[in-house]
Amino acid sequence: MIHVSLQRLVLKNEVNYIISQITGLINTPVFIQDAEGMALFGEIDQYQPFRYPVEIDNKTIGWVGGGEQAAVLASLLSCLAKQELEKKSIGREALEKYKEITLLYDLAEKLTASLDTAEVAQLVIDEAKTLIAADNNSVMLVNEETGMLEVIASSGKELHPGEGLKNGTGIAGSVVLTGRAEIVNDIPSDKRYVPGAVRVSSLMCAPLKIKDRVIGVIYISSEDPVQYTAEDLKLLSAIAFQAAADIENARLYDSLKETFLTTVYTLAETIEKRDPYTGGHTKRVMNYSIAIGKVLGLSDTEIGRLELAAMLHDIGKIGIKDRILLKKGKLTPFEFAEIKMHPIYAEEILNHIKHLRDIVPAVKHHHERYDGCGYPEKLRGDGIDIKARIIAVADAFDAMTTDRPYRKAMSLQIALEELWANSGTQFDPEVVRAFFEAFEKDELLVKKGW
């Protein structure tokens, strides 16, 4: 509740000046006191019969005493007090709006910093929660392929990520179709409503729009009956407007990333196809490498680079002639020297692609040995990129456990013993240890039949 203090009003320089002027004009002693009787101006005359109230909206906030003329002063003060009250309530409202703007501003900043769809959606929900009272919040996106409206992020008990509505059904579905934000304060009487996990009474739903296309909705609901107002809906729409652009942005980034990965993977598979013996080798080396990387505690970014490097570890073989690559018999020293060129060829190829340049060390050095007797540069120990050390173990393990042109696959047990025996010489012992840990935890997806 906003209140106006008569004391503060009277003490204001300009008001005080006017009161003095008026009392001078009416030429009788005047006093002003607050509602509790405390003197604010002049001296209180107990016997003065004339006292006039200073009022705001029929509530007395003080008195002016001193002859009939004091009534004018009381009216003036009532008028000023009323203006003060209005100014304060406008000020309070403006400040509320300003707070919302600051929050939206913060939201916009945070959102543009993120390129992950689910993370963006979660930020939107967190922000909506601080601005609008609700029990359940969710961001749902239209899945073009399935035609479902899928929950991407949520809070509360009503909806959970992974759940979905058939597009076009429910109130959310209807908002997608019309592209118009809605308030429903009496849900039970709305025929479109599809009951969910909890009973809700009121809801608001705003479309996430990119130009004229609706890509999803932001949905909030309250279990207790509340009256959402047009102001609330305007705020939700403002959040939706900002969120839509950023979610679209994140999705475009995701799809770009996926296109890139698919292209790279297809490239790796094409190379693999030349050598029918190595079918599935790339995929398995990727899986082993990622499992080892996770045990070693690599960051998500590093795991992502490891995945790419493992995918492309043999890309340099594209430069090796079929006659040598596919030869069934023993390789001559000259032919073997040619095979050993594949990491160098890989470097030449990857250097052309800006987004792959940083994985060159991981690819180029996957045939280096921990003891420095590998190729192409005879690097040793920690001088070899950790991703290359991981791929080396993964690559060797897969080579041993699959059939090759010149020999049959070893048994799993012999392959494991072989890794163990070469730990510290050919392989980084830490990486071998991580390999065994991943193996024990069944994270390598290897068939364990002995």
Added chain:
Amino acid sequence: MSKILIVDDELHIRLLLQQTLEEFEEEGVELLTAENGEEALQILQEEKPGLVFLDVMMPKINGFEVCKVVKNDLGMKDVYIVMLTAKGQEFDKRKGKEVGADVYITKPFNPDEIVRKARDVLGNQLS
């Protein structure tokens, strides 16, 4: 009695800051406002506020100059000066330091941050 001076050439910012700091008024702190650098300097000398929220971008005498005059020429080193700067315009921190500004806050300001700052400063001055 503690006094806070709000200096900004934009009426709505002055009103918003007044509203933000209303709770201090209830505690007996006097809120003063000035709409340009000249007026700010005059009030600073007459009323000696303990805390000033000072907009940087103002016509004629800007916030940096006001701050410099107050802290150096007038020697009022105890006045705590919070510079207000618009987001997007990079605040010249070196210049802020040079003229003796105590801290800066970007607009749109977060009202809670303004209240916290005022509490910190006035709390220290009262004790």
